Amino acid sequence: MTAFGRMRKGPGQGRQSFPKDILILTSDAGSGHRSASKAVATALQRQYGEQCRVKIINPFHLPKAPAVLRLAERTYLAQIKYTPQLYHFQFEATDTRFLGQLINLGATTLMREALLELLESTPADVVVSVYPIYGHTMATLRKRDGITIPHITVITDLVSVHSAWFEPEDTLCLVPTDAACEKGLRLHMEPHQIKVTGLPVHPDFAQPPADRAALRRSLGWDPERPTALVLAGGAGIGPLVEIAEQIARRCPYAQTAVVTGKNKEAYERLMERSWPIPTHVYGFTDQIPALMHASDVLVSRAGGLTVSEGLASGLPIIIYGIVPGQERGNLTYVETHEAGLYAEEPEDVGAVLERWLQPGSEERALYAVNAREAGKPRAAERIAQWIWRVATRELA
CATH class of the missing domain: 3.40.50.2000 (Glycogen Phosphorylase B;)
Structure with a gap:
């Protein structure tokens, strides 16, 4: 041999x-x-x-x-x-x-x-x-x-x-x-x-930017608006368009970034819309560390890596989708540490964001502190x- x-x-x-x-x-x-x-x-x-x-x-x-x-x-x-x-x-x-x-x-x-x-x-x-x-x-x-x-x-x-x-x-x-x-x-x-x-x-999650407003400007985002980052894993499985619609309707003072991954249909549907608030759409991207550092809230499925990335970035998390089995424990971890909430339907996601994306939201700030403590960047x-x-x- x-x-x-x-x-x-x-x-x-x-x-x-x-x-x-x-x-x-x-x-x-x-x-x-x-x-x-x-x-x-x-x-x-x-x-x-x-x-x-x-x-x-x-x-x-x-x-x-x-x-x-x-x-x-x-x-x-x-x-x-x-x-x-x-x-x-x-x-x-x-x-x-x-x-x-x-x-x-x-x-x-x-x-x-x-x-x-x-x-x-x-x-x-x-x-x-x-x-x-x-x-x-x-x-x-x-x-x-x-x-x-x-x-x-x-x-x-x-x-x-x-x-x-x-x-x-x-x-x-x-x-x-x-x-x-x-x-x-x-x-x-x-x-x-x-x-x-x-x-x-990724080690970049342990390195938040010195100037968050400058990071937002480099991404083409409004540097002042509260921001929700919506993810659905690499495959983009989830009601991304419906969640973006809820944010646009309920949070006129905010902006949204949506990553569709490999879901081309969701990407095209989001891109062809005329949105009443700034809505930034990405396909499969390697910019997730920067997008998280530039955001205020993470909306995501309960994948272990994405949840860990969100916590490492100090983002309060709204979980809207769970793979029964290994991902249920990820939700349990987030809830036990009071670092996020479960919202099953897009309407439920919108209701939470209506509170959390209010400028100066104390509830969001509390969950963010807990997320940072639970994260291991x-x-x-x-x-x-x-x-x-x-x-x-x-x-x-």
């Missing part, structure tokens, strides 16, 4: 060599896992520069990965959009230690050959996964194929974490909350394996530090 030298090297063996190679395994089932991967990669590169090389790979798209994995990835968004209750049933029914292990065993059967080929051709001092199932495959490769690369799992759900995320053979499991840590311990993870770091958001930096300790064998 041909392999890179460092891949076979056990912890603490050999002399240190740089740069360190860090391989991040992600998924494109939704946009959150990819965004978390980029956040961790950016944090590593900013902290360690030329001392590290980071590569992000989606194993589902490897040549030897079975097509059924790519099919499952493609149909995820359709499932949560059209049959969310079925998804919820599947999530809840399989969220046990035994069934979580069974899921991981099946995934390993499908993934083992593809992942082994990847590791034989790609240098890695540590492998980091931001998606469940990869951890068990890595554990199997260590037991059966002599792979000695340390493996770290970074969990991207705040509270409702599926059992399939937890692999007892991992070197580390980096979790966003105490609740996630407690679940890992119940599933027989060891205390030394689990570190509570927060959920990795430097989570990606902490995660990068743990990864570096493993890559350099400081933590064996």
